[in-house]
Amino acid sequence: MEEKVKDIDTDEQQEYIINIGPQHPSTHGVMRLVVSLKGETVKNVEPHLGYIHRGIEKMCESLTYQQIIHLTDRMDYLAAHMNNEVVCLAVEKALEIEIPDRVKVIRTLMSELTRIQSHELFWASYGMDLGGQTCYFYGLRDREMVLDIFEETTGGRMIVSYNCPGGVMYDLHPNFQKRVKEFLKHFRKVLPEYDDILTNNVIFHERTVGIGPLSLNEAISYGITGPSGRASGFSCDVRKHEPYSAYDRVKFNEVLYAEGDAFHRYLARVEEMRESMNIIDQLIDNIPEGPYAVKMKPVIRLPEGEYYQRVETPRGELGVFIISDGNKTPYRVHFRTPNFANLSVLNHLVKGFKIADLISIFGSLDFVIPDIDR
Amino acid sequence: MRSIINYLKDIFLGVRSLLKGMKVTSRYFWSPRSIVTEKYPENRKTLVMLERSKGEVIMPHNDKNEHHCTGCGICQINCPNGSIEVISKIIDTEDGKKKKIIDKHIYKLGQCTFCGLCVKTCPSNALAFSTKFEHAVFNKALLIKVLNKPGSQLMKGVEQ
């Protein structure tokens, strides 16, 4: 790598360079940020990636479409279900299969549960990044309930591998509805506590309000999607603009703010948890009867062509671009992962802020490092 | 004057928000019932795993040491990362025909990603997930398992 080696002694600016990462408590994974400081003020941040690059796109080229699914789990492991779903939707669209209603509703329910658990982990780890360690345990305590729901139906807690082209792997567990309702009841009770501990806390306000502001035009130019983009007023919810699964039959609000600072990126996620609960409320009692999967051929061959499919993950827009040459394995698979695009804005956001704000901004963008490295 | 009122208001609102947070944490402190820790090794006897939990792939055998596996190798084809290796052998059946049966169904647990494709695609339902999750061993070789028990046979009536 052609590193720009900066000699501290000869540099006129006398930059103080510290490495945050590869192992660091607040990078949430294996990522290295080379930070140039002046005093405590950040002058430049340069992310160094690739510590956990696994070459998923290359591996996909030698696997069948059913087998790709289990790899996508490992990209954004907090949104494993959506990662599965995007490939399935692309394949189903390419084959022009009509998916049963039951599958659509199951996928939507699972997606929203995934969104809630992902945002809960965000809430937990963001609190911990800012020094409120207790948040982490409260967040994980409630997240466990969602993971139990996942485990009961899919057999996996985080890496669910629940989708398959044409439907889902297994039918919903008989306890599913009961458990989800229990969880929603519990979560509605504890969400105000979350607000008491963090959202309304004056120290939290000091640490986040006005930190790392992002304007609408910048958000669009940098390709910031998801709650981070919507905090800047960028209406980018794929569920609204290009409804997939059962999102066209539920009512929900797209959470939009204009300020675009760390606090509103946080707030957008907390509000999205409430919206997700509303969506689940609308669907949980009317899961249509029917088959949980379409009977597919054992070997799926996509017609020659190019397919692009987007879904909304908790961190933004996830796109999959499949080029098929008619074989049973894809010719080229490219994932447009939300974190990868969101990362590009980091340097722009943190310039001129303190090193403590770097942690705050980095946390508010909610990165999952394997999603960047793929 | 207004600035002084704002200054005092800031202090009041700030302190109130802090006290609200402390109310939540101190309430949890005084309510031992809210503890969610599982005392894992102690509760092994009473621990109930969820039935679909993916612990490892097994091949269920009945009392007569019979299984469903015909040795077709579909699980091997479907496995994304080569954790399954099916070794079959040809034997002569009683009526003099050559027949392919399973010799060893090798399952590499250390490589398995628990995608569930082998269990789902098996045409004779020979494979299943068990909920056993304590797989830690000191030797990597122990993670390579042979799923069909020694001396086991194909269950009568399972289509070849």
Next chain:
Amino acid sequence: MDKIQLAEFFKSLDSDLEVKEGKQYTEVTVPPSKIHSLASQLREKEEALFDFLDCITGVDYGHDLGVIYHLRSTKYQHMVVIKSRTADRENPLFDSVSDIWETANLHEREAFDLLGIKFANHPDLRRLFLNSSWGFPLRKDYVDNDMITW
């Protein structure tokens, strides 16, 4: 704009453009030399306003190397796919669009890292994931000598 209007719009921009109706989106093929001018026009023109770059995909077609841009308008919610390819495998050079869409910066670095596609005028074109001695793994002729087999 719907697909037909889009096709007409592209014809009006440059009559040489090869506009095709894809299965999902309008697909436009341009030579590498024209990418930057076309991109800046698409970004600026009020009636199209492709202000959001979804992703940049580098593709190895076996003999050619290509770049595929997925563009979207946040105002009109229409999408277009811009394709470009070059036969030069040794020194494939495309114009960088990172001055038009900031997000292209990382996407182009990724394409450079994994496929060896170079982008002219890119502010900081370095390997992103791998070190400089590594080959370009997403090329079809890539041979991994250090592959670990179980």
Next chain:
Amino acid sequence: MLTSFGIINYLSAQSGPWWRVFYDFTSLTKNIDAGLHNAMSPFWTTVTEMVIVGILFLLFYAVIGLFLVYAERKVCAFIQNRLGPNRLGPFGIFQTVADLIKLLFKELIPIKNADHFLFNLAPYIVIIVNFMVLAAIPYALGLHAVDLNIGIFYVIAVSSMSVIGVLLAGWSSNSKYSLLGAMRSGAQIVSYELSVGLALATVVILAGSMQLSVIVEGQRTGWFIFKGHIPAVIAFVIYIIAGTAETNRGPFDLAEAESELTAGYHTEYSGIKFAFFYLAEFINMFIVASIAATIFLGGWMPLHFGADNGFNRIMDFIPPVIWFFAKTFFLIWVIMLFKWTFPRLRIDQLLTLEWKYLLPINIVNLLIMAFIVLMGWHF
């Protein structure tokens, strides 16, 4: 053996049952002193007494340190819906002992480019400062190592020296994280020293003395937090906040800030040297809480209202030592609650809080208190 002289004399001279000693240590210590004087020359008596007191404080330091580490882990666990240490001994009470043994056996990793003398010196400075403050605190009636007539002044002066240890640690480690942490800590402790001093000065005005024993005695008819009306309460709150900041704890743990600077000034320390810093943090917390208890909550003085009455006599039944430690541990619990509830402040916000909020309020508060004392409006 020589000490037993005093105890025997004392016990034989005592009229009441043996446990009366927990209510008044004065005659016990006097008797020991007299016994030693009988046995040896005044010089050796002083030396022996210093050794005895030193050993007692070392033991006290270790026990309190270990207990506080355990208590913090349990408190934070209960706050976070966890069980906390529960493996070693009943309720895991031996966990910290095991931790200590582990830390004792761990390798002291030498840092190649560190300034070795200062690097090794830093933990001791922190520890010594701790001991110097502990000496001045009255634990019970007569249980008091030195009763200086400028007690509060001494406590403030000595406790602010611990910043030297932290700065040395950060500087000599030759690590970027450590240096940032140490510089933060320096700015923080120097600023908050002011608030601590002024908050204590508020009570000094009320008590009319700096001597800690006199201050405690002055609370016989009621604790200063009740006697001094609202100004005393404000001073108490400010003292707790500033004290928490001075111990580098709670929402003010910028010097460590594990999500930013991994471990701050003690990033490069290992083994028992790290344990010194770790223990010193907890002892600092004990010191802050015990001074707050002494100054505002009456120290070892039981809860009294007004002159002699039935309620006061019931309260007197609880020995002063228990009163002292109960108050101290309650305040420690509050400080722990701070730490496990609040997010961390940023360095500039930390200084803003001090210079724009705590200090002005404190000065106004001091004036009001002086006025109240002048007019004789306090109880």
